[in-house]
Amino acid sequence: MASLLVVLLVAGSVATVGGTSAAVDTGADPATTSGATAPLLTNEVSVQADSGDANQSEPHVNPDEYDEDGxxxxxxxxxxxxxxxxxxxxxxxxxxxxxxxxxxxxxxxxxxxxxxxxxxxxxxxxxxxxxxxxxxxxxxxxxxxxxxxxxxxxxxxxxxxxxxxxxxxxxxxxxxxxxxxxxxxxxxxxxxxxxxxxxxxxxxxxxxxxxxxxxxxxxxxxxxxxxxxxxxxxxxxxxFVETPIDATADADAITPADTVTVTGSIDVDDRWPDDREAVTIEVNGDPHTVPLVRNPDREGTGIDHDGDFSLEYQPDPFAPTTDELTVTYVPTPGIGHRAAETTVPVAVEPVDPSVSVFGPEHAAYGDTVLVEAELEVDGDPLDDVPIALSLGGEELEVLETTDGTVAQLVTIPAAVPAGEPDLVATVDLEGSAIGTAEDWTPVRVDELGTQLSVTATSAEADDEIVVDGTLRTDGGQPVGGQPIQFAVDDEPAGETQTASDGSFEQSVSAPADGENATVTASFDGGNGNLESTQERTTVQTTTGSWLEDLPAVAFVLAGSIVLGGVLVGLWRLTRYYRTSRGGTAGRPLASSGPSPGTQGISFDPSEGTFSVERGDGVDESMFDDRLPVTVGPSHAEELLKQASTQLSNGQTNDAVQSAYVAARTELQSYFPEGKALTHWEFQERYSGPHADALAEITEQYERAAFGLERISREEASNVVVSARHLVEGMRGGDADAASESGADGVILEE
Structure with missing residues (x-):
């Protein structure tokens, strides 16, 4: 509770510098991660966070930004x-x-x-x-x-x-x-x-x-x-003119593997228009473009100027079986003919295809393997027929044949049972003229061990625990799309599903009493090819009333008041020292390294005093002996320690915010006009040393402070390290880098 208030107080001091403040809408849609000026995606309206006005423009969604938990x-x-x-x-x-x-x-x-x-x-x-x-x-x-x-x-x-x-x-x-x-x-x-x-x-x-x-x-x-x-x-x-049609066929029954010749005539009184090049005739709804020719019987497919036609028809394998063919003349729009149709007694019968399937001999979860299948009807390949491929009852793909074959790289899912399940190719077009066919071949599928890594932290709400972690195979491969069950003190507490990278996060209810809780995360491999696994962790919880923390609250508030008074005292002592020494107001308060003639001012919390450290060869006339010569940690260092503690406790977002405040506090000493700026304005206008590091830290601070996503431990750790390097660099820990950027010439103005 106390550490939380420290972060809030420090963050508040940054947010309200110069009399400005920013309000954060905690009801923002989870699709917003791009900052205070990015539109928020909701089911009703799009809102502009920095102005509070309704934004009528449509929201933009970047798929790369949303890849977790649904x-x-x-x-x-x-x-x-x-x-x-x-x-x-x-x-x-x-x-x-x-x-x-x-x-x-x-x-x-x-x-x-x-x-x-x-x-x-x-x-x-x-x-x-x-x-x-x-x-x-x-x-x-x-x-x-x-x-x-x-x-x-x-x-x-x-x-x-x-x-x-x-x-x-x-x-x-x-x-x-x-x-x-x-x-x-x-x-x-x-x-x-x-x-x-x-x-x-x-x-x-x-x-x-x-x-x-x-x-x-x-x-x-x-x-x-x-x-x-x-x-x-x-x-x-x-x-329009009536155009009767009649037709015959050279077969009584056909299958989708057969072709039938349909001949007939269309009665047109005034022949076809001279510019007509083709006529449309449908057979069982399948349109045929029949060109105008001199002799249809000799040329196989065509229609002459008197209306006599001939065409070849092969049944659609997806069409249902039937006892007759319906032949329809479909006039070209604007020609002035009426449509006409007739029937021909030709039965379309089903045909039984043969299918063959080929696959790997051996596979395991996550493997990418090649599966193939071939389809024939009476020895001839058949195109555009869907073949369903499955392994151990789990569907892999549904593919259409080209030249009678399909081939596809597929990834072995976790639900495929271990052992020797069958790779199956199935053709099943219910109600069509293509019959059912199936073929299978066994594939040896290994069972892989799995590992859960789990972290549990108390949420800001005392009655919740945030559990996150990853599910991987023993070989380190992420396992996505799998259910994770949770229990708190052996009582069921919910379920979630892993993201594509194997990660998961879930809020569960804390126990009603007790300071510690045991959180269990479990993965049940079921009948698949991944072994079940379980992991436990213990988390300290706080379930008492906030009144119990009143002494800590009072202590932090009192400490903040004292700290504010001390900082004011520092400013006044510094100003007094500069003005009393005449002409020294333009000297650096702290140089980039412990070189001769430099001095460092620090605060000792135990004594409540500021002190000056004298360098070698310094002009003694520059110092006022009334100032005690002691050394203590700075405010930025305290914030960095706090960030490290938060990071070790799994509070990654809090750690990033503390690290940012530490870096901002340090740089603001050299950039006093930046006090009234927002975090983005400060970063854009700051051009001193470590500007690149500031940009990186600011970007992560934006995510931690204003987004709803949880910063990963690795990202938070990088931010804390960058902030520490920045602070040390400004104080001489990275003197060369600071010098190259002009840090030696930075003066702390009154």
Missing amino acids: DLSDVRTWQVQQLANHIQNATDDLETGDDVEDHFDESYREHYDEYAGLVREDGGFDQSDTDFATGIDLPDAFEDVADDLVTFAVALERYDDVADDYERAVERGDEDSARDIALELDVYAAEVEETGSRLDEQFDAIEAHTAADLGDAPEAVASHRDRVREAHADVAAEQ
């Missing part, structure tokens, strides 16, 4: 919902006719860039996910949705505008104008239909593979598309 998952979820909100607002404006494009501005682009970076940096449930049925890749679907919604909105608006012109032409009996306008409507209707269908697929993929809630956006798009579809069907029936 931070990335939370920020990713927030970012993806911001994208979804933009999409919802855009579809709302489809009804009002406002500019949809306004919703996909720089803000949307920033959210997309951050979300995509988080997904690709951290992985997780929506990293490189692909909806195999549609080929939609995430997170790129958000980019495609923005483009397609703008296109959809423009086509929708133009269709509605031109539809009004069409109605007026019909009302006045202008048949030629009505037909020309109907052809224009046909182009816009096709664009609405095409982009609307794409948006449906993109919405389905986004909601299936991310945490985004698109609200009514899918329904809004579908409603507008259906409205245009129904309205345009009436226009086509009134204005």
